[in-house]
Amino acid sequence: MSSERRTVKTYVPAAQKHEWERHAEELGMSQSEFVKTMVQAGRRGFTLQDPNNPPKASSDGSNPRGNVLEERIERALAEGPRSWDDLIDEVRGDLEDRLDSALDALQDRNRVRYSGRDGGYVLIDE
Structure with a gap:
């Protein structure tokens, strides 16, 4: 398998994205890792352990x-x-996926914004 990475984008209803975020968090995964794992699991015909009974960390x-x-x-x-x-x-x-998700979440909560003038992301004062 090649180590070259490519971006894949999809659009899902907000409720579905929220459900995926919650499930990924329960499993201790990033959203990207969760989606990749679910796609591979579906393609291989196997399932992950019951999310209501996760393995002990x-x-x-x-x-x-x-x-x-x-x-x-x-x-x-x-x-x-x-x-x-x-x-x-x-x-x-x-x-990188986790950083992207964290920045998105911080921007959604108006804690961080991107400023070209300042040369990058900046913290928004409350």
Whole structure:
């Protein structure tokens, strides 16, 4: 599988997006990771564990999201061998998706705005 990444966009009703956000959060996933996982699960004909009974996070408290990075690496390697650079790209893409989602949420709550004049994102004072 190529490590080249491409953007895929889709438009869904607001209620559906909200449901996906909630479910992704329950599973400790970014929206991007959730959608990719759901699409792959559907294509392969298997299902994820019941979201009402998620697996116990293997966290000692110092990492409240458990071993999400390790799980992400395992999923990538399940598709076949990956180089160091491929794995970096896989993790970097997820971080970029999470950053994008967080900025969207902050902008929706009027906490952050993009200012070309200031050269980037700025915090909005309350």
